[in-house]
Ligand code: ADP
């Protein structure tokens with residue numbers, strides 16, 4: 409099949425979170441299955457054209473937006489065998505960050521991503537690469553199915569093109585004032601509850617949910633959760649109405665990028681059968697964070713956006729227990745200023761046990777996965793979560809809240825049977841987290857049991873092949889629906 413995957417971030421070119429990892433890895437897995445893929449993303453300032461050897465492909469692509477025509481230039485690079493197209497428009501994308509400054513979202517985000525969505529469609533016309541399925545991701549691409557089924561409804565070349573829309577996080581919807589309709593060149597007829605209106609606002613994510621042929625999200629558990637009021641962020645009704653077309657497909661992880669036997673960022677290579685190098689990685693990590701180099705302390709870690717979704721307030725509150733547990737803690741993350749302050753304050757109290765890097769650093773994230781003993785993910789909700797799977801691969805034991813993809817991937821360790829790959833709790837308090845950390849530390853102090861647990865984790869296989877086959881089946885379903893051909 410011919411597939412165009414559109415995403416606002418794609419690793420290794422531009423990344424703020426897990427969406428980039430998925431958009432960078434799934435295309436490779438689909439190409440292996442024999443599909444003809446194209447990936448499209450904006451060319452942000454962050455994209456290093458020299459490093460990735462991008463070439464100019466198309467000097468001038470006219471794209472209608474906000475009642476006028478703006479010109480994009482298209483650059484080409486690749487991920488493995490898959491061509492990747494970068495939509496260049498410096499007015500929209502040559503900026504410090506992808507979506508916001510520290511003062512908030514860019515005020516023209518509706519226009520920036522309406523433009524991107526329309527550019528994806530105009531580009532496929534010019535290249536005469538109209539795919540069987542546009543695989544769209546998150547609110548930034550929600551207008552692709554919208555244009556296909558409204559503005560471009562009469563355009564014959566798009567008739568058979570279907571859309572799979574993947575929700576990576578329902579907490580980010582692309583909500584804008586009604587003026588976004590004009591920015592997106594959409595008519596007021598869509599501004600109603602059955603269209604893209606949402607409590608008086610324009611909602612790009614809802615647009616994707618309404619107009620796509622099929623919808624997926626990134627774990628089975630999250631696909632169920634989001635149909636409830638607790639997790640639906642107000643869109644549970646829309647999702648329930650489309651329940652038959654809504655599927656959960658667990659993300660895979662890219663073992664080419666994330667495997668301790670070949671990771672270029674880490675101090676020593678290791679594997680399930682030859683785990684010795686992990687000790688050197690732990691010492692290296694302690695050094696990197698200026699902590700005492702002790703092999704015997706449990707080293708707890710976090711790599712995260714510092715946002716309330718991730719339950720980081722629970723972690724900050726739990727840190728006063730570190731001396732009692734005789735444990736160390738390292739954190740790599742950036743986000744809400746109150747959380748930065750909470751972690752700084754904890755470090756001021758326990759300087760010899762806490763190491764902080766409040767920033768974004770891909771190399772350091774690999775060192776942490778390799779060097780830590782335990783990884784904390786007490787998320788309030790978690791569509792999939794990748795770090796618990798990276799942790800398993802690196803022999804680092806995940807301690808997670810039982811929600812979304814965390815619940816689907818982590819089974820609690822039972823010392824009696826030796827089964828399980830981590831620790832899991834249900835509560836939403838720092839005490840619930842702490843109690844589970846205490847259980848984990850007790851197992852850590854039993855080296856035989858701990859070795860077994862680590863081994864179980866390293867034996868897990870979350871490679872993309874399986875998920876890619878599930879996407880393939882849904883693409884096929886869409887083609888059958890749109891063409892009537894099996
Ligand atoms: P989300 O996409 O909700 O942030 P995921 O667990 O799916 O959560 O993916 C997060 C990805 O971003 C992982 O690859 C993680 O290592 C990475 N990441 C998060 N924060 C940082 C950071 N401060 N520095 C480097 N990588 C980070």
Ligand code: GLC
Pocket residue numbers: 425426427430576577626659790791792793794813
């Ligand atoms: C989102 C979710 C995260 C998921 C990622 C990739 O950012 O918050 O749970 O793993 O997308 O699908």
